[in-house]
Amino acid sequence: MKNEKTQSTxxxxxxxxxxxxxxxxxxxxxxQAQLNAFVAIPYSRLTENSLKREHVPHAVSDGQLVIFGDESARMADLLGREIRRPMTRGILNAGEPESLPQIKEIIATVLGDSDKGSKICFSVPAPPLGVEDNLTYHDATIRQILDQLGYKDVRSINEGVAVIYSELEDSNYTGIGISCGGGLCNVALSYMSVPVLSFSLAKGGDFIDSSAASVTGELINRVRLTKEEGFHFNGHFTDKIQQAIAVYYDDMIQSIVQGLKDAFASSRNVPKFGRPVPLVLSGGGVLPEGFREKFEKAMATVSLPVPVSEVRMAGNPLETTARGALVAALSE
Ligand SMILES: Nc1ncnc2c1ncn2[C@@H]1O[C@H](COP(=O)(O)OP(=O)(O)O)[C@@H](O)[C@H]1O
Ligand SMILES: [Mg+2]
Structure with missing residues (x-):
């Protein structure tokens, strides 16, 4: 029934x-999820028809076939090409407006045939520590894209806060939410759902991949695959790539813990919470076995004005932010 469809959030x-x-x-x-990436390959009618038959998101542009989302990685790998990304370090790059049609296609793909009357809440990163606001262009451009796609009821939410909305209902949305993604790590603290502080760090999976690649002389993509397919934290590594990945993972974790310390130190309005709060970890970067324990150990070395009662993993780290943004949209 048409009526039911309009209930979509x-x-x-x-x-x-x-x-x-x-x-x-x-x-x-x-x-629904898609890689935020694309690749352009030479046009052929045959390829275009195959893509159509397999329902692979694509477009014809300047005599080339542009393939979007998950399939772009497979195709790029097959052809020995690099995928391209509309975003770096968490936000759209104002210097690269030519990737806007691409991200628009990818957004349209994950939204599918959802009703245009749907209420949408999208996640935005926090600015880095010490930076006032670098998000105006990003936020406004995503709104513009959603508007062009026909969605008129749109708002945004801080990514770390979305993590809290998704995972910390049991502590009444009081606690620390962390998302470790490719471009950034996002951190937020809230008290009874009210955001108290948030920040992002430009050290995420991409930083680990490129740093480990540069010290080992391996390709970035090779390092990323090694990390995603078999990396885990345990004592000693015989493999040089694994060892380098561990070094930069340590660096990322230390930076988050130090960032928390600095954020509290520079915040004027840290309330007296009265009790320790939970901390929840999400994002693709937290998936390696042993990450939680490693993070917990690093947290034990600092003392924060708001003590942490436990370090826990999000239920489904790859879906946490989207689910938290959904909670926010539903609560409007
Ligand atoms: N199984 C895994 N083990 C380790 N890292 C992973 C795994 N799966 C994904 N990642 C890494 O997580 C990052 C992407 O996380 P995600 O939360 O999807 O990112 P983003 O918020 O940037 O879209 C990438 O750096 C990717 O290499
Ligand atoms: Mg993310």
Whole structure:
């Protein structure tokens, strides 16, 4: 029934690596994700027809076939090419307006045929520590894209806060939410759902991949695959790539913990919480086995004005931000 379709509400995670939509129509929830990437290959009618038959998102542009999302990685790998990304370090690059049509296609793909009357809440990163606001262009451009796609009821939410909305209902949305993505790590603290502080760090999975690649002389993509397919934290590494990945993972974790310390130190309004709060970890970067324990150990070395009661993993780290944005959209 047409009537039922208009009940749709959507949480949208606009990440450097992946775009994820969590939608709810009546009581049914579903999640759609695509790589936030594209690749251009030479045009051929045959290839275009194959892409159509397989329902692969694509467009014809300047005599080339542009392939979007998950399939772009497979195709790029096959042809020995690099994928291209509309975003770096968490936000759209104002110097690269030519990738806007690409991210628009990827967003349209994850939104599918959802009703244009849907309420949408999308995630935006926090500015880095010490930076006032570098997000105006990014926020406004994503709104513009959603508007062009026909969605008129749109708002945004801080990514770390979305993590808290998704995972910390049991502590009444009081605690620390962290998302470790490709471009950035995002951190937020809230008290009874009210954001108290947030910041981002330009050290995420991409930083680990490129740093480990440069010291080992390996290709970035090779390092990323090694990291995603078999990396875990345990004592000693015989493999040089694994060892380098561990070094930069340590660096990332130390930077987050130090960032928390600095954020509290420079914040004028840290309330007396009265009790320790939970900290929740999400994002693709937290997936390696042993990450939680490693993070917990690093947290034990600092003392924060708001003590942490436990370090826990999000239920589904790759969907946390989108699900939290959905909670925000539903609560409007
Ligand atoms: N199984 C895994 N183990 C380790 N890292 C992973 C794994 N899966 C994804 N990642 C890394 O997580 C990052 C992407 O996380 P994601 O939350 O999807 O990012 P973003 O918020 O940037 O879109 C990438 O750096 C990717 O290499
Ligand atoms: Mg993310």
């Amino acid at each position: 959507i949480g949208l995670d606009i990440g450097t690596s992946r775009i994820v939509a969590a939608s709810r129509v009546n009581q049914d929830e579903k999640v």
